Amino acid sequence: METVTITTAFLTLGQLLKEVGVIDSGGAxxxxxxxxxxxxxxxxxxxxxxxxxxxxxxxxxxxxxFTVAIAE
Structure with missing residues (x-):
């Protein structure tokens, strides 16, 4: 399982997919x-x-x- 670290209160599912390289753009x-x-x-x-x-x-x-974690 891969960890996605965020610095904000939340991340949207579309942003996560883009962040981990599953899609190329938010529109996808x-x-x-x-x-x-x-x-x-x-x-x-x-x-x-x-x-x-x-x-x-x-x-x-x-x-x-993937699991979402907050940056420390």
Whole structure:
């Protein structure tokens, strides 16, 4: 599982996908989420604006997993 560190209160699902290199641009998030299954804390979610907070776990269809952590 890979850790994504944030310096703000939250990160959106679209921003996370771009940050980890799954998509090239924020606009691609809508299409990616429509075609791929993404689990946020074990539940499917297709909202690119979904707010992710420290401790959230994101799992992609290809087996990649990410957890959100706050920078110290």
């Amino acid at each position: 998030a809508k299409f990616y989420l429509a075609e791929q299954t993404v689990l946020v804390n074990g539940e499917p979610d297709q909202r690119r604006g979904r707010k992710l907070y420290p401790g959230d776990v994101i799992a992609l269809e290809d087996g990649q997993q």
